[in-house]
Amino acid sequence: MDFTEIGERGVVLLGCGKMGGAMLSGWIESGLPPAAVTVLDPEPSDWLAGTGVRLNADLPARPAITLIAVKPQMMGDALPALRGLTDTLYVSVAAGTPIAAFEAAFGPDARIVRAMPNTPAAIGRGITAIIGNANATVADLDMAEALLDAVGEVVRLDAEEQMDAVTGLSGSGPAYVFHMIEAMTEAGTAQGLGRELALRLARATVAGAGALAMTGEEPSQLRIDVTSPNGTTQAGLDVLMAELPDLMARTVEAAADRSRELAA
Known part of the structure; x- marks a missing residue:
């Protein structure tokens, strides 16, 4: 991955918790020089201190990207630094933080x-879904x-309105899968x-099935391939398929609705 322009102008990372830390780790592993990253974090971990990034230092005047990775409830205190x-x-x-909130903080031309x-x-x-405001170019x-x-x-x-559905499906989705592993274990x-x-x-089954799902074949066909008529899998699916579609629809809807509430 070519980080030349980003590396030359620098990156600012506001907040380095679990998500910010995952981002930073991925950047460094992909070749972005740690010295090109300025991290603002009030309680840096030992790992962060040892990465070689510029930690709580003066910000570059015009960084290529400023990534905001603080919790929504901390936004009011954190954004003025930028x-x-x-x-x-x-x-x-x-x-749950809409684009309009950042336009209000940084101005209509941001x-x-x-x-x-x-x-x-x-x-x-x-997997990350993105959407830009009217000022963001291709x-x-x-x-x-x-x-x-x-x-x-x-x-x-x-459209930005799709972000709530994304939050409910893939943003919160790993927790649903982890809970399924718990339930399968029990x-x-x-x-x-x-x-x-x-x-x-349970862990190996979910991980292996996920890897198969990523091959590109339709999940419905993968399900059919493993299901013998009147066999053990069919007996299990007769129970699961009677309840799971509605349960999953209500689960994703609840998370998406909460995302909309946070953005209001």
Whole structure:
């Protein structure tokens, strides 16, 4: 990945918690020089202090990208530190914070990209949805995508309103899958397996099925391929398919609705 322009002008990272740290780790592993990154974080971890980034130092005058990775409730206290910047592309990964909030903070001419990554970004397997404001150019979106691509796939949305659905589906989605692993583990122990064995089986099953799903074949066909008529899988699916579609629809809707409430 070519970070030449980004590296020359520098990157500002506001907040380096789990998501900010995942982003920074991905950038460094992809070849962005640590010295090109200025991190603002009030309680830096030992890991962050040892990365070689410029930590809580003076900001570059016109960084290529300023990535905002603080929690929404901390935004009011954190954003004033960025107001002296010029000619930078603001990229926010803060859930539930609309583009309008950053336009209010940085002015109507600010170039802003709103992004929603998910936690597998920590191992380079995330997926991030992005949308820019009216000032963000195609080149801006390309630059944001290049930086976010370091931690996984990037998709572009047609409208900011879609971000709530993305939040409900992929942003919150890893937690749904983790809970499914928990439930599968408990189901296995109920059938006589030891907990450690059940957990190992559940983890490997979900990870392996996920890898198969990424081959590009339709999930419905993959399901059919593993389901013998009147067999054991069919017996299980008869129970699961009667309830899961509605349950998942309500789950994603609840998370999306909460995202809309946070943005209001």
